[in-house]
Amino acid sequence: MIADQQVPLIAAEPEFSAAAAAMAQRFGLAVADNEHPFVLELSAQGLQLRWREQPKTSPLLPDFVRGKQAWRRQAGGMRQEAIVRALGIAKGHRPSILDATAGLGRDAMILAHAGCEVRLLERHPAIHALLTNAIERAAQDPQTGSWMSTHIQVLPCGSLLDSKTMQSLRNQPPMAIYLDPMFPHREKSAQVKKDMQMLQNLVGADPDADNLLPAALALATHRVVVKRPVKAPVLGGQNPSNQVISKKHRFDIYNKQPY
Numbered sequence: 001m002i003a004d005q006q007v008p009l010i011a012a013e014p015e016f017s018a019a020a021a022a023m024a025q026r027f028g029l030a031v032a033d034n035e036h037p038f039v040l041e042l043s044a045q046g047l048q049l050r051w052r053e054q055p056k057t058s059p060l061l062p063d064f065v066r067g068k069q070a071w072r073r074q075a076g077g078m079r080q081e082a083i084v085r086a087l088g089i090a091k092g093h094r095p096s097i098l099d100a101t102a103g104l105g106r107d108a109m110i111l112a113h114a115g116c117e118v119r120l121l122e123r124h125p126a127i128h129a130l131l132t133n134a135i136e137r138a139a140q141d142p143q144t145g146s147w148m149s150t151h152i153q154v155l156p157c158g159s160l161l162d163s164k165t166m167q168s169l170r171n172q173p174p175m176a177i178y179l180d181p182m183f184p185h186r187e188k189s190a191q192v193k194k195d196m197q198m199l200q201n202l203v204g205a206d207p208d209a210d211n212l213l214p215a216a217l218a219l220a221t222h223r224v225v226v227k228r229p230v231k232a233p234v235l236g237g238q239n240p241s242n243q244v245i246s247k248k249h250r251f252d253i254y255n256k257q258p259y
């Protein structure tokens, strides 16, 4: 059944065949092509995700060096971002952060540009591969390399809901954990950005999202922040200590102790 198949990781050009096969093995993805509606392709630009059922949709190639997420463009005004305020980042308060639902790494990059060291945890093998490759490419770039290496670390594919990951994180617990699980979008599909549409179709809903909050509260030493659509119910039915509300999102803050 297609639903049980792993996303294949294949070469975009024959010259990348060996590298693509090695990468597929490293990330636990299918080495040979299959019927999956999504495919990861290794090209000279890096790893990209193609939605085969939607041929008009451009492949998704996260780029932290030159693309929309480029670090230089993010560098200004970071402290004004609602997410930055919700995490309590300020001069002299730069908590270590675990982004436990890393996705495409955009929010993590904002937090890192606000001066925090951020670890990224993602459980979907194809998204994990896409994200890791984008971060590794940025870590090799002369402009972004040293900054990436000191601020961003992608953890092995996993989840706060698996005991192996939790066990390894307990050795070095983060001060703050950031959660942004999938939320079913009601907007007409054209209004949801294309890359979010791809993510939603590949990953689906996160039906176990409510369980993330108690796990995060058990691990973080100081604070957990949950991103939600403005009108969405609170995660796990648990009321936050505080909230930061922006135009599109609400950040629910669960305080354990001040930084």
Ligand SMILES: C[S@@+](CC[C@H](N)C(=O)[O-])C[C@H]1O[C@@H](n2cnc3c(N)ncnc32)[C@H](O)[C@@H]1O
Pocket: 100, 101, 102, 103, 104, 105, 106, 107, 108, 121, 122, 123, 124, 127, 158, 159, 160, 161, 180, 181, 182, 183, 199, 203, 206, 209, 212
């Ligand atoms: C809405 S996206 C996050 C987007 C991200 N904040 C960004 O800026 O790109 C949610 C992501 O969380 C991941 N996820 C959901 N539950 C998870 C869990 N328990 N552990 C790890 N990752 C999880 C999903 O696979 C998906 O990639």
